[in-house]
Amino acid sequence: MTALPELTTERLTLRAPTPDDLPAYRAFYAASDATVGAYRGQRSADEVAAIHAADMAHWKAKGFGVWLLRRIGDETVLGGAGLVRDDDWPSHELTWWLMPAVRGKGFASEASRAIIAYAYDTLGWDQVRTFMRDHNTPAHRLAQRLGGTRIDRQVFPDGVTRDIYAFPRETAL
Structure with a gap:
């Protein structure tokens, strides 16, 4: 099997999740108030x-x-960021999640810039x-800091209306 790509930024190493990372996912969902899809609240161990x-x-x-995002030289998972494509959604998406204790420190911006560059330069998007979602003010601010422009608003298959932002190639520079 081909090795999955890793990305490195000034402070972070980004690598794909492995089976050993389940405890990091459990820690995030136990501590986070994240809303994903139409679901908000605690997740069961099976979920x-x-x-x-x-x-x-x-x-x-x-x-x-x-x-998964880690500080260079540290194995602690700070969160996750990447590119996903749900089969019933309109297109691929840049997404991110951070442990509550590390929010507001620029990790999502730093990781997102590297991922946007990867999408344009390696994947050729x-x-x-x-x-x-409307209520996710921190995510709207991050999208704007990254140079994102609101290009549409749609009702998604889960029934939630969302703004769609597009990021310019220059975001990655």
């Missing part, structure tokens, strides 16, 4: 295991996915997008 397994399977099925 977290399914999310972890789906993230690993996404790499195999599509050739891209979510990387002509556009990188993200989708977000």
Whole structure:
């Protein structure tokens, strides 16, 4: 099997999840107030295991996915960021999640810039997008800091209306 790509930024190493990373997923969902899809709240152990397994399977099925973020030289998972494509959604998406204790420190911006560059330069995409709910103000601000422009608003298959942002190639520079 071909090794999955790793990315390195000034402070971070990004690598695809492995079976050993299930505890990091459990820690995130136990501590986070994240809303994913139409679901908000705590996840069961089986639901977290399914999310972890789906993230690993996404790499195999599509050739891209979510990387786990770690400080260079440290094995502690800070969060995840990457490119996903749900089969029933309108397109691929840049996504990210961070452990609550490390939010607001620029890790999502730093990882996202590297991932946007990867999407344009390695995958050859002509556009990188993200989708977000109205109430996710921090994500809207991050998209804008990254140079994202709101290009559409759609109701998604899960019934949630989201803004769609597109990121320019220059974001990655």
